[in-house]
Amino acid sequence: MLEIIEGNRVSELDKAFAKSEGMSSWDLMERAAISFFNWFKLHFTNFPNEIFIFCGPGNNGGDGLAVARLLEMDGFKVAVVTFEDVLNCSQDYQINFTKLPLGVKVLVYESLEFDLLKNCICIDAIFGVGVNRPLSGKYLKTINSLNKVNAKKIAIDLPSGIPADTILEGDAFQADFTCTFQFPKLGLLIPEHADFTGKIEVLDIGIPEPFLKSFSQKKYYVQKKDIPSFHRKFNNFSHKGDFGRILLIGGDQGKMGAILLCSRAALRTGSGLVHVFAPWDERLVIQVGAPEVMVVNDFSLSDLGIFDAIGIGPGWGLEVDPNYFEMILQSFNSPVVIDADGLNILSKNPNLLKAIPPNSILTPHIKEFERLAGSFKDQIERLEKAREFSINHKVFLVLKGAFTCITCPDGSQYFNSSGNKYMATAGSGDVLTGMITSFLGQGYDSLSAAICGVFQHGLAGELASVKKRRGMVASDILETIPQTYLNLDIE
Numbered sequence: 001m002l003e004i005i006e007g008n009r010v011s012e013l014d015k016a017f018a019k020s021e022g023m024s025s026w027d028l029m030e031r032a033a034i035s036f037f038n039w040f041k042l043h044f045t046n047f048p049n050e051i052f053i054f055c056g057p058g059n060n061g062g063d064g065l066a067v068a069r070l071l072e073m074d075g076f077k078v079a080v081v082t083f084e085d086v087l088n089c090s091q092d093y094q095i096n097f098t099k100l101p102l103g104v105k106v107l108v109y110e111s112l113e114f115d116l117l118k119n120c121i122c123i124d125a126i127f128g129v130g131v132n133r134p135l136s137g138k139y140l141k142t143i144n145s146l147n148k149v150n151a152k153k154i155a156i157d158l159p160s161g162i163p164a165d166t167i168l169e170g171d172a173f174q175a176d177f178t179c180t181f182q183f184p185k186l187g188l189l190i191p192e193h194a195d196f197t198g199k200i201e202v203l204d205i206g207i208p209e210p211f212l213k214s215f216s217q218k219k220y221y222v223q224k225k226d227i228p229s230f231h232r233k234f235n236n237f238s239h240k241g242d243f244g245r246i247l248l249i250g251g252d253q254g255k256m257g258a259i260l261l262c263s264r265a266a267l268r269t270g271s272g273l274v275h276v277f278a279p280w281d282e283r284l285v286i287q288v289g290a291p292e293v294m295v296v297n298d299f300s301l302s303d304l305g306i307f308d309a310i311g312i313g314p315g316w317g318l319e320v321d322p323n324y325f326e327m328i329l330q331s332f333n334s335p336v337v338i339d340a341d342g343l344n345i346l347s348k349n350p351n352l353l354k355a356i357p358p359n360s361i362l363t364p365h366i367k368e369f370e371r372l373a374g375s376f377k378d379q380i381e382r383l384e385k386a387r388e389f390s391i392n393h394k395v396f397l398v399l400k401g402a403f404t405c406i407t408c409p410d411g412s413q414y415f416n417s418s419g420n421k422y423m424a425t426a427g428s429g430d431v432l433t434g435m436i437t438s439f440l441g442q443g444y445d446s447l448s449a450a451i452c453g454v455f456q457h458g459l460a461g462e463l464a465s466v467k468k469r470r471g472m473v474a475s476d477i478l479e480t481i482p483q484t485y486l487n488l489d490i491e
């Protein structure tokens, strides 16, 4: 898993790493430029038109100049656009400026005709993690013009203007791709910046994980390669009891679809036995929709111990007696998953929070989280509130959205990298609840259940949307869960 390190500590990290390896800061910049060059070649081989690289005065600009050299030497047509006198630029910028081959055109921003950029590639190396105020003057003017040009746009490390750890004020470069070095900066993972980042590519520049650990702020980026290590292994002697017996509580007149989707998702995730407690008059919805599920008419609270995990909330309605909910929570000694109306009842009855078993998993979307914990000015504040909430109530919070964030009771936060816009569809959250409850029931600890559930839910959405795009529905997501095991090579 990649550590997400604060932007203002990146140069400290670079210096410490370069020193420990006996290399210069220029060497590290060269590594970054080579990793970008390799990525670029993979995506734009034989690009026939000109590539314009906009170079700011710091090391982001230095990266841009090194990339210009590498591309030109490989046969691409390259021009760099500069903003400052070389002597006013960073040391490594100056070194790379002197290394520019003669074939690279050097243009000054004032004399650039933006019409020339049409159908070209524009690489933004104006500012990276060093941006420390809103763009203004020549930088703002250039970025505004670039944002209007019809060209492919690629940002190096960060789209210029986007701060690494706070919310953008003013304007920023609108990228089609952002190639960020070593780890994604927090600023790339927040909804306020969605219009600027484009597709995010994380490029390795060879700083080893143990080294990054000493800069940890307990924020992590979860990628596909991390997932297998969170999974349990089963063998040929495993029986359905090993795959867990779970209870899903929810459903109401007109809202039975939610608990049906949830139970089907749990089965597809691998649960051995799925029981649903829902209004008895509505049981046919479940029995026809998922014949593998057992519908429960009633249960005694003292029998809850036969279940390995409980998921509560999808389609439950708001008419539920909060005291009854409290008794369920108090009678079950293992973590539960709470979603949808379960969360809404908690928001209306905050005294129930103390009854939640430790290490339970709450899965709110942004609105549900605001109902639970109050409103926030932006995602940065929301993430901090999520940390306080998880620590205070000893629960895992799965804050749903792009880059879903899992916050743990120890305050650490895990950002998910799978999923796409097509997953914003009715019932998608019910599917996730079924998946996470299923993993808990299969004996996973809460963090593993949340990480595997969130990642595979996103991956199922990606795989299902290949053919369905905007027409994808929650049933498509759950029917694709088995394919995620194949895709991750998990038996």
Ligand SMILES: NC(=O)C1=CN([C@@H]2O[C@H](COP(=O)(O)OP(=O)(O)OC[C@H]3O[C@@H](n4cnc5c(N)ncnc54)[C@H](OP(=O)(O)O)[C@@H]3O)[C@@H](O)[C@H]2O)[C@H](O)CC1
Binding pocket: 010, 011, 014, 028, 029, 030, 032, 056, 057, 058, 059, 060, 061, 062, 063, 090, 126, 127, 128, 129, 130, 131, 132, 133, 134, 135, 136, 139, 156, 157, 158, 181, 182, 205
């Ligand atoms: N491990 C890595 O991640 C590596 C990163 N590299 C690259 O280096 C940049 C960070 O470089 P740095 O020099 O620290 O910062 P920037 O290039 O982003 O910008 C700093 C200069 O910009 C000026 N500044 C800041 N904001 C503004 C603004 N709004 N308007 C005008 N000028 C601004 C600032 O000067 P001031 O003194 O005026 O504040 C600096 O001159 C990182 O993002 C990577 O791309 C390395 O190449 C390798 C390893």
Ligand SMILES: [K+]
Binding pocket: 060, 124, 125, 126, 127, 128, 155, 156, 157, 158, 159, 160
């Ligand atoms: K940039």
